[in-house]
Amino acid sequence: QEEGEAAGLRAAADGVSRTPNEGGEVRRWGLLSYYCRLFDLDPDLLPLFQYNCKQFASPQECLSAPEFLDHIRKVMLVIDAAVSHLENLPCLEEYLCNLGKKHHAVGVKVESFSTVGESLLYMLEKCLGAAFSPDVREAWTKLYGAVVKAMQRGWEALPEGD
Numbered sequence: 083q084e085e086g087e088a089a090g091l092r093a094a095a096d097g098v099s100r101t102p103n104e105g106g107e108v109r110r111w112g113l114l115s116y117y118c119r120l121f122d123l124d125p126d127l128l129p130l131f132q133y134n135c136k137q138f139a140s141p142q143e144c145l146s147a148p149e150f151l152d153h154i155r156k157v158m159l160v161i162d163a164a165v166s167h168l169e170n171l172p173c174l175e176e177y178l179c180n181l182g183k184k185h186h187a188v189g190v191k192v193e194s195f196s197t198v199g200e201s202l203l204y205m206l207e208k209c210l211g212a213a214f215s216p217d218v219r220e221a222w223t224k225l226y227g228a229v230v231k232a233m234q235r236g237w238e239a240l241p242e243g244d
Contacts (some may be wrong), residue, residue: 087221088168094218116205124197182236184202195230
């Protein structure tokens with residue numbers, strides 16, 4: 083990432099953390115809006131979110147499950163790690179490859195990551211408003227693309243038949 087892009091990414095991440103909302107938990111709110119958008123765009127992703135073999139009847143049921151809220155916390159950790167290591171994303175390669183393998187194991191398709199990326203950009207736009215400039219959008223698109231490529235290498239590393 084170029085220096086200006088890195089600054090824009092960090093400012094956006096900080097902005098999401100500080101954006102006011104009624105409950106005071108902006109990051110959770112932002113990620114809930116992200117998953118609402120994800121399920122709106124592709125309802126077929128809902129069955130991938132199963133905890134203790136429980137199938138959720140609706141996105142709302144899933145979004146309020148404690149296990150799902152823990153999943154949101156983990157997603158935020160990945161985003162934080164990527165933003166924190168902008169100058170050295172290769173240091174996250176093994177972690178992201180393994181994350182890709184885990185997603186593959188639960189049935190996530192590589193193609194779904196375009197919908198996930200669209201939902202991430204939607205969340206950032208909703209949280210940041212006018213501060214989500216075209217340059218910031220482009221920087222986040224590049225960062226997300228790099229994360230997805232590393233995760234995809236986890237798919238590619240799997241033996242045939244997996």
